[in-house]
Amino acid sequence: DGGITQSPKYLFRKEGQNVTLSCEQNLNHDAMYWYRQDPGQGLRLIYYSQIVNDFQKGDIAEGYSVSREKKESFPLTVTSAQKNPTAFYLCASSKRLAGGGTYNEQFFGPGTRLTVL
Amino acid sequence: DQQVKQNSPSLSVQEGRISILNCDYTNSMFDYFLWYKKYPAEGPTFLISISSIKDKNEDGRFTVFLNKSAKHLSLHIVPSQPGDSAVYFCAASEVEYGNKLVFGAGTILRVKS
Numbered sequence: 161d162g163g164i165t166q167s168p169k170y171l172f173r174k175e176g177q178n179v180t181l182s183c184e185q186n187l188n189h190d191a192m193y194w195y196r197q198d199p200g201q202g203l204r205l206i207y208y209s210q211i212v213n214d215f216q217k218g219d220i221a222e223g224y225s226v227s228r229e230k231k232e233s234f235p236l237t238v239t240s241a242q243k244n245p246t247a248f249y250l251c252a253s254s255k256r257l258a259g260g261g262t263y264n265e266q267f268f269g270p271g272t273r274l275t276v277l
Numbered sequence: 278d279q280q281v282k283q284n285s286p287s288l289s290v291q292e293g294r295i296s297i298l299n300c301d302y303t304n305s306m307f308d309y310f311l312w313y314k315k316y317p318a319e320g321p322t323f324l325i326s327i328s329s330i331k332d333k334n335e336d337g338r339f340t341v342f343l344n345k346s347a348k349h350l351s352l353h354i355v356p357s358q359p360g361d362s363a364v365y366f367c368a369a370s371e372v373e374y375g376n377k378l379v380f381g382a383g384t385i386l387r388v389k390s
Contacts, residue, residue, distance in 0.1 A: 164320075191376055202281070202366060202380030203321070218377075250320050254376050263309040263328070263372050268320030 162187045164269035166251050171274045173238075173245075181236045181272045183251030190256035192234035193266060196220065197248040206249075209234055210256060238274060246276045280304045281369050283381035292390045296354040300367030300381055303348065307369040311378070312341060312352045315364045324365075325352070357388045 164185045173179045185192065191210045195203040205218030209228040223242025228234055234253075238245045250271045255264040282301045290296045300310075308329040313321035327334040327341045327350065334341050340353045354361055367381040 166320075169318075193376075195380075200286070200382060202283075202368075202382045203378075204380075205377060208377065248318075252320075263326070263370060264376055265311060265323045265326060266376060266378065268313075268322070270320050271318065273318070 164251060164253055164267060166249075166269040166272050169270065169272060171272055173274065173276055175276055176240045178237055178239050179245075179274065181238065181249055181251075181274070183234045183236065183269060184232055185234075185251075185253045185267075185269075186232060187253055187267065188231075189253035189267075190231065191254045191264075192228070193252040193254075194218075194224075194226065194234070194236045195250045195252065197250060197271075203250060206236065245274055248273050279382075280307075281367055281379050281381040283365075283367055283384050285384050286382070287385040287387065289387045289389060290357045292359055292388055293356045296352075296357045296361065296386055296388065298352040298354075298365050298367075298384050298386065300350045300352075301348060302350075302369050304369070304371070304379075305348065306371045307379075308372050309370045310341070310343060310350050311368045311370075312339075313366045313368060313380075314361075315366060315383070321366060354386075357386075359388050359390045362386055362388050 193208040194206040207226045209215035225237045251269040252266040254266045311326040312324040315321040364383045368378040
């Protein structure tokens, strides 16, 4: 079955620790994204990658880092510099930006809930 | 500054009736709009979309209407079913800037049986 997996589903970390969230997709999508959701708010874009070894900051990249060494994987590291890391994190993927007015919708994983103790 | 706004945090509808979820946007450069449905502790799933060259798109019980002059779109669900109870997110994109989506805060829909 094609899809996006995120692990773990629930994650706890102590304040001051870095933590890495996993995101893997087998949809053969070129583009991948990380979002954060807080209560009563929409999804906010953290980082996105359109191709292997390339990624761009989204709207709230401070305190986060990513890598894209493989097409299938786009891990997100929440660093100790992120001041308010407790949130629900969602990974998504899509076909590569097509241009010419064509839009490719994003498919989401099940999410990881991170709680900082 | 929120570019996509869903001003109703929640909506309650009787089973079988119509549900109307609203979304307003401020960026006139947005040219593609989507609705996603989300259950608790799960990722959003794509529901329906519309390009700015259209004013209506229909898929089964779901219809999205776009009013570009008012910068407003709405999602109609007819008839509403208890399984439709979820959070609905409106999202918008400038296709020129690729697949980046800007999401609204979401509307919780409760369909009562």
